[in-house]
Every structure is written in structure tokens, then in C-alpha cells.
Amino acid sequence: MDAKFAVDVGWMVTITIAFILEFIETKFYDYKDDIKRHAIQYFKFWFYGHACAFGLCHAFLSV
Numbered sequence: 607m608d609a610k611f612a613v614d615v616g617w618m619v620t621i622t623i624a625f626i627l628e629f630i631e632t633k634f635y636d637y638k639d640d641i642k643r644h645a646i647q648y649f650k651f652w653f654y655g656h657a658c659a660f661g662l663c664h665a666f667l668s669v
Contacts (some may be wrong), residue, residue: 610667617660624653 627629627650 610664613660613663613667617657619663620653620657620660624650624657627653 627646631643631646631650634646
């Protein structure tokens, strides 16, 4: 498997999970229990951060 392909697949998986968590977060927006919303936000930003890291890896592999 090509490293660039693996990075692309990793980016697609992490950004998809982040978008799903974004959708779930909107469901909990007016929820009384903020701890669930904050936990979802934490993991959402964690996955967005990893998606950015995969994007940077792709950029460096493209050079």
C-alpha cells in the first residue's frame, strides 16, 4: 500500500468521524446535560486535529 494512499484514507476516515460528531453535537445543543455535549466537542476537535495532521502529511508526501 502506498503511504500517500494510506494518508488519504486516514484523512477521509477522521474527517467523516468529525462530521458525524458535529451532527451529534447539534442534537445535544439544547440538552440540559452539558457534560455529554462537552465530551462530544472534545472528541470532535480531536478528530479535526488528526484530520489536519493527515492533511499536512499528504502535503509533505506530495513534495
